[in-house]
Amino acid sequence: MQPERWAKNATKWIPNNGRRRRGRPRKRWRDDLDNFNTEWCEQALERDTWNVTITDFDLTSYRQCLSKWNAAAAVMHRECQALGARCLAVQYERLVLRPRETLARVLQFLELPWSERVLHHERYIGRPHGVALSNVERSSDQVVRAVNREALDKWVAHVPADVRADMAELAPMLSRLGYDPWANPPRYAEPEDPAAAAAPAPPNHPLDT
Template sequence: MKRVQIPAVVYGPDPGSCRLLACVYRLLTRPVRNSMAGLGFRLRPFLAGAIFTVFVFYLTGVSFRPTQVVDLTSRRNEDRLPLIQSKDGRVNVSSPLIFIGGIPRSGTTLMRAMLDAHTEVRCGEETRVIPRILGLRSAWKKSEREWKRLQEAGVVDEVINSGVSAFIIQIIAGHGAPAKRYCNKDPFTLKSTEYLSEIFPNSKFIFMIRDGRATVHSIISRKVTITGFDLSSYRQCLERWNAGISMMYEQCASVGPTKCKMVHYEELVLHPEREMRQILEFLDLPWDDRVLHHEMLVGKKIALSKTERSTDQIVKPVNLDALTKWVGAIPDDVVQDMASIAPMLSTLGYDPHANPPNYGKPDDIVIKKTNDVRENGQEWYKKAVAVVNDPERVDKPHNYRRDVGQVQQVDNENVVKAPRAQRVVDNLYNN
């Protein structure tokens, strides 16, 4: 059997220089014969000790150069912004980062998947830690006592901003493949839109908005745990949705439309090409047809997390089936009080009294892809199960095949009939 030699990995100074110093040290510390006991030879132990001391300093990296004080105010000058090393090179706080956010289950994952399909963009999975560091900084700021303690300790705004921005850059750039444009999708980051806009002056934000009734139904039915949301109460969850979306709406409006774009999930689903052209123009990105076919790049360019609740859905193409699943699921008393429970519905352009609502007529490509999802439900189900760690949460394909006469002819094409409740909604789009 042929022996394979595995080279050792050596950390620290060059081994060659270490061997040379060791040889010199051995020569200087050899026993001195009486015939050679001159002054020079008697000084050899002293010289050996001096060399040994210098060698120790060399190994430990001790430097006798004066300490340099970094002027943090230089961050205000973009020409002198500190560069932070990332996997693909150098990224700094003036880089044009993209942040996607909104209340969970509002289409943030679909948005990031469509952008991930673009050749110049990489979003990747949720990091989960970026909202936490932003929340920690926000908690410090809200506590007058804690903030005063930090200021007294010299941990001033510039120091905190420098640390937070460096942390965020390393997480975004380091948790996936290199790209020309980096994007982050952590839904709750948009609660800090103003602050992120301050520390990343060239960043842009996509605020995903969805009918709160659909969002809450999705949260409850898919058992998505969110702090403060009681999954046993539609009323309480709608109230929490209203509070959260109101905060994000104010933050987005505060930085202005040139920095933050509001995107309605329903419009993105019904008219994907129109919406994506507007979004890419807003982000200063060239048009790329692949953003309309993200499902073809799942598992290739588009990385997925098996633990995210939306993973099994974005393996499918854009389709209509998720728009109105909430219809008929919300308790009657909550439906009657909807306008007062969630006033942000009206602010965002939704009719709180429409049940079901008419979101509009879909593009032909969306109808075609929806029919494909229904007709080939078993195949899409297998793809969805393969990308999650809990197959039980994946919707079963037989949900589309309960009615008699599964397939009908429409314009010489086979179209799978949806359940009766879904057909009622589909009729709204076709009128």
């Protein structure tokens, strides 16, 4: 089944073939949903109206999200430290600001040879032997884009002043990971030379033809 057809196939009711038996019609599985919301079927088919949710995160509360993030980051940091040399921590902002330097470190950690193609993942999405993405995954519209820096400060103007004032207490992992919890906007590493970061991928690969 094509990914974009699953909602239609899952919500459309197909009646039994043949003659209906005597008595009251059998209750359909969707009848309870119809009693709750008569437009649920149409809404399920309209992907653009779906809300993005993250389990246990209240996306209307910056305080709750920061606390949840801090707890998750603390667990990951502790587990990475326990693994020692078998774990490599990669900061998102360093990846997008200094992609060549960061990806070189990742490939070295994985004991893989360097390839310029890792700087241009967007060129291989949807290509034969390339990267396949789901049409129903909400983050796919971001993954198809080239590495960019838009998300680094997109959130700055949205965090309430009282939350910014309590940032160090709400998320102490910020300081532990090397961030200044009071910096708004945040201070990141210097970006790479744009010419180096945007170097073209070599054309001698099957995916490039």
